[in-house]
Amino acid sequence: MTDEQHESGEFEQKLREATAELTESIAKGDLTEAVNLLQQINDERHRNLYQEVGRLTRALHDAINNFHIDSGLNPQASQQMSEMADASDRLNYVIGMTQEAANTTMDKVEECTPINDNIGREASQLRKEWAKLMSREMKADEFRGLYKRIDLFLEHVETQSNVLSEKFGEITLAQGYQDLTGQVLKRVSNLVHEVESSLVNLVCMAGQVDRITGIRHPQMAQQKQVAKEEGDGTLPEGPIVSPDKRSDVVANQDEVDDLLSSLGF
Amino acid sequence: MKILIVDDFATMRRIIKNLLKDLGFHNTQEADDGTTAVPLLNSGNFDFLVTDWNMPGMTGFDLLKHVRADPKLKDLPVLMVTAEAKREQIVAAAQAGVNGYIVKPFTAAVLKDKIEKIFERIEG
Known part of the structure; x- marks a missing residue:
C-alpha cells in the first residue's frame, strides 16, 4: 500500500469514526460537540487535500529543477546548455542546431555542385575528341591539343576530387547535431513523462478527494470529448508522428494520389 | 516562369528553391506565410504558387482560398507541399481548388512529377 492510499484509508477510517460520534452526539442532543466534529472532519479533509497538493507541487518543482544537462556534452555545448533554464529554450536550441546543420549541408552541396558539373562537362568534351581519335579522324595538331588537355583534365580531377572529399567530410560532420539534439530531446521527453505521471497522480488524488467530499462533475469531461470529436478536421496538426496508428491520415504520397484520383484529380 | 515559395x-524554402532550380525554374521568390505572400502575389505576376499549409499568421489553406476568391489570382496554379496528412484536409484542399498536393517528407522525383502533371493539365 502506498503512502497516499494509506493516508486516504486513514482519512476514511477517521471519517467513519467521526460520523459514528456525530450521530451519537446528535442523538444525545449535544449540538456543540456535533458542530465540533463536523469542523474536525472538514479540517482533516483540508489537511489531506493540502498535503497531496503540496506533495505533487513539490514533485513537479523537483522534476523541473532536476531538468539539467550535466554530462556527456563537450565544454562548449555544456556552456551553451547551462545558460538555458527551461525546456522551451532547449527545444529552441534543437531548432537552431537542426537549422544550422541543414544550412551547412546545403551550403556544401551548393559548393560541390559546380565542381561536379565542371568535371562532367570537361569529361564529355574530351570524350567527343577521344572518339574522333579512336575512329582515326584526328589531325596531328588536334591530337597535340588533346594530349595537353587530357593531362590538364587528369590533374584537375585529382585536385577537385580532394576538394569534394573535404566537403563531403564537412557534410558528414554537420550531421553531428543529431547526437546533441537527441540528448536534449530525450531530456525534454523525460520531463514530459515526469510531468505527465505527476499530473496523473494529481488527477487520481483529486478523484479521491472528490469521492470524500462528495463533489460530482460528470458533465465537463464528456462535453470536452464531444467538442474534440466535433472539432474542425482541417485545422493544421503538423507532422503525423504515428500514421500507422491512425485511420484518418494518409501514410505516404501514394495514398494522397489515390485519394485525389478518387476525387477526379 | 515565376514561382512563389511560401513556407x-x-x-524548407531553400530545399524547394534548389529542387526547382534543378528542374530548370530559376525565377523564384519566397514568403514566410500567407500574410506576406498575398502582397507579393498581388504585385508580382507569379505563374505558380508552392505553399506549405501550417504557418503562423495566414495558413496555406487560407492562402489557397484567398487566391481562388481573387478575380486576378483565381487561375494561378497552386501546389501544396505540407506535412498535413489528414484525409479530411486533402479533400478540403482539393475542394478549395488546389492543383497538386505533396506530403512531406517528399522526394525530388515527386516534386517533378506533380509539377509536370499540373502543367500538362493546364496546357492540355
Whole structure:
C-alpha cells in the first residue's frame, strides 16, 4: 500500500469514526460537540487535500529543477546548455542546431555542385575528341591539343576530387547535431513523462478527494470529448508522428494520389 | 516562369528553391506565410504558387482560398507541399481548388512529377 492510499484509508477510517460520534452526539442532543466534529472532519479533509497538493507541487518543482544537462556534452555545448533554464529554450536550441546543420549541408552541396558539373562537362568534351581519335579522324595538331588537355583534365580531377572529399567530410560532420539534439530531446521527453505521471497522480488524488467530499462533475469531461470529436478536421496538426496508428491520415504520397484520383484529380 | 515559395521554415524554402532550380525554374521568390505572400502575389505576376499549409499568421489553406476568391489570382496554379496528412484536409484542399498536393517528407522525383502533371493539365 502506498503512502497516499494509506493516508486516504486513514482519512476514511477517521471519517467513519467521526460520523459514528456525530450521530451519537446528535442523538444525545449535544449540538456543540456535533458542530465540533463536523469542523474536525472538514479540517482533516483540508489537511489531506493540502498535503497531496503540496506533495505533487513539490514533485513537479523537483522534476523541473532536476531538468539539467550535466554530462556527456563537450565544454562548449555544456556552456551553451547551462545558460538555458527551461525546456522551451532547449527545444529552441534543437531548432537552431537542426537549422544550422541543414544550412551547412546545403551550403556544401551548393559548393560541390559546380565542381561536379565542371568535371562532367570537361569529361564529355574530351570524350567527343577521344572518339574522333579512336575512329582515326584526328589531325596531328588536334591530337597535340588533346594530349595537353587530357593531362590538364587528369590533374584537375585529382585536385577537385580532394576538394569534394573535404566537403563531403564537412557534410558528414554537420550531421553531428543529431547526437546533441537527441540528448536534449530525450531530456525534454523525460520531463514530459515526469510531468505527465505527476499530473496523473494529481488527477487520481483529486478523484479521491472528490469521492470524500462528495463533489460530482460528470458533465465537463464528456462535453470536452464531444467538442474534440466535433472539432474542425482541417485545422493544421503538423507532422503525423504515428500514421500507422491512425485511420484518418494518409501514410505516404501514394495514398494522397489515390485519394485525389478518387476525387477526379 | 515565376514561382512563389511560401513556407515558414527557411530551410524548407531553400530545399524547394534548389529542387526547382534543378528542374530548370530559376525565377523564384519566397514568403514566410500567407500574410506576406498575398502582397507579393498581388504585385508580382507569379505563374505558380508552392505553399506549405501550417504557418503562423495566414495558413496555406487560407492562402489557397484567398487566391481562388481573387478575380486576378483565381487561375494561378497552386501546389501544396505540407506535412498535413489528414484525409479530411486533402479533400478540403482539393475542394478549395488546389492543383497538386505533396506530403512531406517528399522526394525530388515527386516534386517533378506533380509539377509536370499540373502543367500538362493546364496546357492540355
